[in-house]
Amino acid sequence: MSVRVRFAPSPTGYLHIGGARTALYCYLIAKAKGGQFVLRIEDTDQERSKPEYETAMIDDIHWCGLDYHEGPDKPGDVGPYRQSERMELYKELAWKLVDEGHAYPCFLSSEQLEELTEKANTEKIAPHAYHGQFRDYDLAEAKKRIDKGEEFVIRFKNPNKKYTFKDLVRGEVTFPEDMVGDFVILRSNGMPVYNFCCVVDDWKMKMTHVIRAEEHLNNTVRQLMIYEALGAPTPEFAHCSLLVGEDRQKLSKRHGATSVSQYRDQNYLPQALMNYLCLLGWSHPEEKDIFKVDEIVEMFDLNRFIKSPALYDIAKLNFFNGQHLRLLTGDELLSYCERSIPTDHSFHGQEKEWKIRALEFFKEKVNLPSELDEHFEVLFNTEPRLNEADTEELKDILSWETTPVIQSYLKEELTKLKESGVEYPSEENFSEWTNHIKKELKVKGKPLFKGMRAALTKMTQGPDLKIVIPLTKIDLLITRFQ
C-alpha cells in the first residue's frame, strides 16, 4: 500500500515556523517512501478560521517548496480537502456512533458544565469527571428533546480502558483509562470537533502515517477510541518534538518572528529556512549540515528523529542563509539580492554585468542581502564615512591624504581616464597608480595602502581596493577629491 501523509493546518493565522517544519517532515517522508503528500484544511472553528489565512498558508507552503499531490486547490480522489465542505460526512458518522452506542447526546448547558468542572476541581478530581451526566440517558427521550429544538452536543462514550500504541518516534506510549472523559465530538452549533474530524478524514482519506508535533500526543488517546468505534484501521503515528523559544516554551508569536511570511518578507532563502528547520529535530546520518531538502530524501527516515524539544535560534538560521546565498550564482544571485536593496539605491542604476560582478564579490561578506547596503557604501559614498575608532588612525592618513602631490596625481590620472571615455578604472589602472606612488613619490607600506584607501574611498577600511576601485565610477572617484 502506498504511503499517504497529510499536513493539516487550521487557517487561523499565518503558517507558523513549527507548522512549516511539520509540513517539511510530512513532505519528506512521503517523498522518501514514494507516497503522496496531502494538504487538508481544518477549518471547523468558524470563529477563528479565515479564507485569507488559507490562501496565505498555501502561498507560504509553495514558497517553502513543499508541493503536495492533493489539496483544496489540487483535487484528488478523496476530497474535498477542506473540512468545512465535509460536514455531512461528520454528522452522519457522529449519529452512527450514537446509534451504535459509542456516543450520546448531552444536554448540559455551558453554565452547568462550568459548575461541574468547578465541583471536580474543589474535590481535586479530574475536571472531566462529571462530564458524563447523560451517558445513560434514554436515546428515544433524547431524540424527542432534540426534535423540540433543544440545544445539545454529542459526546463520545469513553470505553474506560487503557490504550497503548507504538509511536514511530517515541516508542510505546500508554494512556490510562481515566485520562479523558466523555468528550464532545459535535458542538451545539452542529460543527464537529478536531479530534473527531481528524480521525474521520485520516480514515476516509486513507492516510497511512500521521506526522504531527508533540502537542498532539495526548490527543491520540481520543483518536484511538474513535478509530476503534468507527471500525477504522489506525495509521502509524509519529509525534515529533516541539519547537521552543528562549524561555523553553512552545514557540509562539511572543517569541518574535515566528511566521513563515515574516521570513519571506525579510527575504530569507526558502531553501535555507527548510535546511535549518529540517535539522531541528532530525539529524543527517553523515552529519552534513548544508543541503537542499531534495538532496536528502533517500536518507530521510523516522529513526533519526530527536525526541527532545529544539530551540529555534535565528543566529543559526542566518548562518544557513549565508551558506545558501553563497551557493547562488549569477542571475539567481542578482534577482534574489536585488529585492533587498532600497529602490532608490544607486545600485539599480548599474549595468547587469556590473551588478553580478559586485554581488559575486560581496556575497562572501553577508548572510542576508539586507546587509549588503552597508557594504555598498564603499562604492557609492561621497562623504567621508568614519567612526570614532578611526579617528586616531586617521591622523596619519589625513596628513598623507592632504599631500598635494599625491592628491593631484590621482586626480590627474582619473581625469585622463575620464577624458579617454572610460567609465570605470581597470584593475591595471589601479596597479599603475600604486606603482607610480611607490616609485616616484616614495610612499610604501601601510601609508601607501591606507592612504590610497582614504583618498579613493573616504573610508579607513573595507574590501580589497583592487576589486572595489574597478567597480567605482570615475566620475564619483573624482568628486571624492573635491
Add this chain to the structure above:
RNA sequence: GCUCCCAUCGUCUAGUCUGGUCUAGGACACCGCCUUUUCACGGCGGUAACAGGGGUUCGAAUCCCCUUGGGAGUACCA
C-alpha cells in the same frame, strides 16, 4: 492537581536500540592565532556538556530504578 513526553557544550546535535574503539565528535555563537600591508572570507586552535543519586556489570553517556528539572495536554481550539 492529574496524565503524557523529554533530559549530552550557551544553542542545534553525533554517540544510546546492538554497554568497552568516548580522556565524548561536529556545527552555530564567542574568543585567540595565521592569512590578508585594512575589513571580510578562509585556515588553524581555544573555552564549553553526558542533571543528581542509586543499582546491574569486569566495564555505563549508553541498560534499570528513584529524585530533580523542563515541556505539553487536561476545551463546544487545533
